[in-house]
Amino acid sequence: MKRALIVFVLVMVLGAAALSAIQADSGYVLIALGNTSIEMSFWLAALLLFGALGVIWLIGRLVHGSVSATRRASERLFSGTSARAQRRTASGLVDFIEGNWKQAQRKLLRAAAKSGTPLINYLAAARSAYELGDRTTALELLHKAEQSSPNSELAVALTQARMQLMSRRYEQCLATLERVKRKAPQHPVVLDLLRQVYVSLQDWEALKALLPSLRAYGSQSEEELDALASQLYCALLEQAGQRARTQNPDQAAEQLHKAWHEVPGPLRKQPAVAGLYARQLLDNRLHSEAEAVVQKTLHKHWDPELVRLYGLIPAADPGQQLITAEGWLKKRPGDATLMLTLGRLSLRNQLWGKAREYFQSSLQLHKYPETCAELARLLAHLGEHKKSTEYYQQGLLLTTDALPELPQPKEAGH
Template structure:
């Protein structure tokens, strides 16, 4: 209140002072333009100027206030679209997670039309359409995603590749992934998808070429990478002969098989399963002497019971030498049941019957396996020991048929009386 009183006093004093100035000297202003002149006092001119400024300010305020509702309405509409888009996107993603594909596609598709970033909505809606089996709608939604966000070609392409792979459209999927590899050569997910497509196409040569990149980029876990390597080179071994014409001679087959074997990486050259398959393929083309040599060298490098067992099933070029080689292993592996079984078999090939029987009995004493029991029983029968062979089988019935249930059995005397 005090400030207002002081302000009024200042205004009155200023007014009195200005009024005094107007009485003493009204001033003179002349404005001439072409043939028109305007004459007035300085104070009148000042009043006109002040009134003109106030009028212009008033008109500007009216114009601004008239435009404000349009801007306010536009802002309200934008906020509403944003809120509606968020709400529908949330509902669509929840429906997608719950497996409600129809609702998910509808909500996400509607939200995309209002969204500032429609890419996510279109991609998720395409997945929902795919889950319903609506291929046409899925493809249309993916195309809308491309148009809405051209710079997201990799993201759209990956989603499309996933859908194509799930549909079984392997060739289009492969073309799509090869295009993506050029756009994003270091994308590990593209590599994994490419690996899956090649596996479905049975293109093991392509996977073999991709393996170094998968290993370098760590796109696949170590355990899965090792399994993939084994599977790849196992199939390369198998297919090496399958792709040859029927009339191909064994020498040519042998050459092709060796080429496939030489392609094995160093870390797989000692894999028992691969060695076994290589040996089996060598035997299939009548190359048992080569198989015996390979197997002998592998066992010398790394002892493996399975491969030692296989060594006794192969007919080498020199049977006596083969037996002697195996007998040399007994010093370091005296308790190996597979080695003793192999020695028994090689002794049979060299027609040393008593020695074979001794090896079979030693092997069976260490490990009562069906395989050794069968060999021992067969040899006894051929040696004329039929009763002994029968008793052996009777005493080891559990070995022949294991996992028999515990059941009551009649006594021998009762069985005879019956």
């Protein structure tokens, strides 16, 4: 109220001053153009000038408003409103989940400009383009995704790494993940993708270095991580065995001992891991050590594969080896694999009759093809060729599917 009164008084004062100036000296303005001249008072000319400027300003505002309205109408026509963009984004994501890559890419790109989350639109559209086989467009969309939102480097890199992993470009995928791992070393998705790459590349040393981070920050269960650790250390034992075969016996033993002691204690107790280590020792002619490993493991964990392996070890004292295995038979009299092993150990001790009995007892419990082969070989050396041939045939049939009923020629002599 007070401010309005002050403005009114100022207007009245200025108006009175202007009127006094006009009455005192109206001045004049002469405009001459060729033979035409126009003369008017200064104040009228000033009034006309300000009026013209006002008209020009008004026209400018009208034109600007028309352009803005046209642009907004064009955006609504081609891109739609924000609400429509959100609906189109949701529909595109449903197509993406269902695997309708072409429709998903089209909808997501049309809605990207008005979407509240353009990063999601571009990332999903890039993956859709990749699934359609258009890698060039996929890379372009990843670049747009990175430009669309701040702090989007991690999401873009993970999307790119997944596409590289799917296309088996492991070296490129590894480079992408190593770059992003420097900024997010504990990110569970980064760690899991690295795990997959290392397994695919069989880079077991790198996987061993990654395993503590997977246990601390990864998303896998303890059971999955234990299985991964078993796979990892079995692969390292095999690598050590391969290297050892190119070295002399002392170096080979040192190589294998080092690899075995790097295996965590709980894994060394697993029959599968211990059996793999024993086979590496056998391949490098470290028979006594292989025998000790198998005996120690079987004492705590009975395992048919280890029992079978025990019968293949050429121990320094085959007699004691047979006595040890016969001690196991007292607790497991119905074990077909143990009977097979006892038959082989009897052969190693040149106890032909006992070996035959053990092989026959094993076949009564379970017909293993290798038991048939062992008995057939023994009978052939004992001169019982007909029976030997029968067991060879029996073992061969056990390794194939059942033969169909078909006509056969009559046997000779019938």
